[in-house]
Every structure is written in structure tokens, then in C-alpha cells.
Amino acid sequence: MSAIEAIHPAVETREPAFGFWRRSYAMLVKEFIQLRRDRVSFAMIVMIPVMQLLLFGYAINTTPRHLPTAVLIQEDSDLGRSILKAMENTAYFRFTREVHDVAEFDNLLKSGKVLFGVEIPRGFERAVRRGDKPALLVAADATDPIASSAALGALGALVQTALEHDLHVGDPPDMPFEIRTHARYNPAAESRLNIVPGLVGTILTMTMLIFTALSVTREIERGTMESLLSMPIKPVEVMFGKIIPYVIVGFVQASLIVGIGVLLFGVPILGSVLLLAALTTLFITTNLSIGYTFSTIVQNQLQAMQLSMMFFLPSILLSGFMFPFAGMLLWAQYLGEGLPLTHYVRIVRAIMLKGAGLANLQYDTIALIVLMLVAMTIAVTRFRRTLD
Numbered sequence: 001m002s003a004i005e006a007i008h009p010a011v012e013t014r015e016p017a018f019g020f021w022r023r024s025y026a027m028l029v030k031e032f033i034q035l036r037r038d039r040v041s042f043a044m045i046v047m048i049p050v051m052q053l054l055l056f057g058y059a060i061n062t063t064p065r066h067l068p069t070a071v072l073i074q075e076d077s078d079l080g081r082s083i084l085k086a087m088e089n090t091a092y093f094r095f096t097r098e099v100h101d102v103a104e105f106d107n108l109l110k111s112g113k114v115l116f117g118v119e120i121p122r123g124f125e126r127a128v129r130r131g132d133k134p135a136l137l138v139a140a141d142a143t144d145p146i147a148s149s150a151a152l153g154a155l156g157a158l159v160q161t162a163l164e165h166d167l168h169v170g171d172p173p174d175m176p177f178e179i180r181t182h183a184r185y186n187p188a189a190e191s192r193l194n195i196v197p198g199l200v201g202t203i204l205t206m207t208m209l210i211f212t213a214l215s216v217t218r219e220i221e222r223g224t225m226e227s228l229l230s231m232p233i234k235p236v237e238v239m240f241g242k243i244i245p246y247v248i249v250g251f252v253q254a255s256l257i258v259g260i261g262v263l264l265f266g267v268p269i270l271g272s273v274l275l276l277a278a279l280t281t282l283f284i285t286t287n288l289s290i291g292y293t294f295s296t297i298v299q300n301q302l303q304a305m306q307l308s309m310m311f312f313l314p315s316i317l318l319s320g321f322m323f324p325f326a327g328m329l330l331w332a333q334y335l336g337e338g339l340p341l342t343h344y345v346r347i348v349r350a351i352m353l354k355g356a357g358l359a360n361l362q363y364d365t366i367a368l369i370v371l372m373l374v375a376m377t378i379a380v381t382r383f384r385r386t387l388d
Contacts (some may be wrong), residue, residue: 064327212291
């Protein structure tokens, strides 16, 4: 042993008691403080499970009831009213429109304002009394097979149950009239004809929201926002400069999805391709405006992604893409009307599967324009505050 070692022996360093737990506790407290400051993440933790529970528990219904139905009555008779009442008693049909000609009858189905149409022909009751077995026409919008199949299936027992007392005493003979169903636009109830058009809007919603929600926050995190703000440029010009490139990207995406749907899945385009392109561009711009609004609210890219997902979840569930829109509760339908995807799903299905024109799609087109203008106004206002 050296003299130095003898004078200064090595000091043993000992781990303080409970040091591991103290450091772990300090990190735990630090994470909770950071989580409390990150309001968007905290909102995600609380809102997403609550939102899923409420939507799946109350709003989503895979066996929809009280579906909007139009009626074309070419003769007003006791038997006709009994049939309509019996259809309402099945709880599948809710008569919301009474039309006066076949053109109006077809237009309501094509525009999606009703899911079913019932036509009682002229001379119907007299033909039943004579035993001629006339036909009662029930037309269904089968672009959503889930919504139409159960209701059409309920018509089979309509005469033998609800109408027996109107025509017979005791056991009835053969059915006194025929119920002729016509599943329009998707008579084979092929799911791909329902899903593929809706996928166009779903994919565009997800990508467009994320692209633009990250645009402004990326500038802030990289430090390039200061250089941008020093330029003689207005908030509206910044917004349009960031949105227009993504409009082109979104249009390419939409063209790719529609092309694959037509070539590989055999989905038809019965309406105008130019109208589909114009309204798709409007839908893309609406989503980009909403995404840009999100980018002016959040502080970093993680929050931008989280807020986009919070908007994307109800868009999928309440738009009518996955579940029948008409079968949801009234408050859920009101929420769905405020989502761009709801209106675009109707538009793309109507154009591709029904051959609908702009006259049939006025409501949904105006709704997209209003949503776009509101989102743009909020985005410009908040960006101007950021500048201040």
C-alpha cells in the first residue's frame, strides 16, 4: 500500500436510501405536469373513449328504423290508407313526403332525400275487390344495402298480418295483391358499390386534414415562421399558398381511387365526370380549410395529429359511410350534417351509382360551400391573431 493510499483511503460511494424510487417519482410528477399543460393530449385521453361510447351506444344502429319514405297515391281509398298505416306499423317506414307524379318520385330517390318510395296505382282497391291481384310498387334506394334490406324483408308478411281484418273475416285465402319491390341503383346489394365510393371521401378526409394541420405547426417548429411573417404577405395569401398545392395532391388522390374503383372493382360512373371532379375539388378545399384551422389552434405537430384524429373519428362514424345515416338518432344526424364527409358521401354515391345531376345535389353542395367559408374565416382570423 502506498503512503498516499494509507493517508487517504478510498471512500466508498453508497446509493442513497430509496434513490431509485425518488428519481422515478420525480419523473412521474414531471410527466403529469407536462400532460396537464398539453391540453390537446389531455382532451384526447378524455374525449375519445367518451365519444366512442356515446356514438356506438346511442348513435350507431345497424338495424335502422323509421326510414324516410315518399308515397305516390294515384287514388285515395280506404285500402290504400290501411296499407300505408300497416307499413308504418312495421317501424321501418316513416312517410315524410307525398308526391304527385312519377318524376318527383324518382327525383327524391335520386337526391337521397328519401330511401323508399311507395306507389299506389289508380284503380288499386277496385282491382283487389275483383280479385285481380294488382301490384303495389315499393322502390328502395339500395346504395346502402344495410338500410334497405331489413325494411324490404319486413314487407313479406305485411298483408297476412296487418291487413287481414281489412279484407277478410277468418283465415284469408291467397294474398289479395302483390307487393313488387324494386331495389334501385344496387339491385344485387353488392357491398363494394356502397363502400368504394365512400372510401374516396374517407381517404381524402384523413390525408387532407393531416397535410394541412401540420403545415403551419411545421413552420413554427422549424423556425421558418418568423421569416414568413417578416415578408409583406397577408394571412389570406398565406392560406391560399399553402392550400392550393394540396388541392392538386388531393385531386390526384381522388382520381387514383376512383380509377382503381372503376377498373378493379367495377364501380360505375353513371353521372357526369366533370361534376364529380368539381364537387370533389370543393370537398378537398373544405377539408384543407378545416385542417388549416386546426394548424392555427395547436402548438406542435403532435397536437395537430391528435386534433385531426379527433375530427376524423366522428366523420367516419356519423357520415353514413359505415352505418346507415337515416337510422341514427336525431341529435347524431344533426352532428353528422356539420361534417363535410356526410355531404360528400351522398354526392359521390349519387353521381357514380344513380347518375344524379347538380339539381339533385343542391343541398349537399351548398352545405360544403358553407362549411368551407366558415373554416376559411376562422383560419384567417386566428392566423391574423397569431401575427399580432
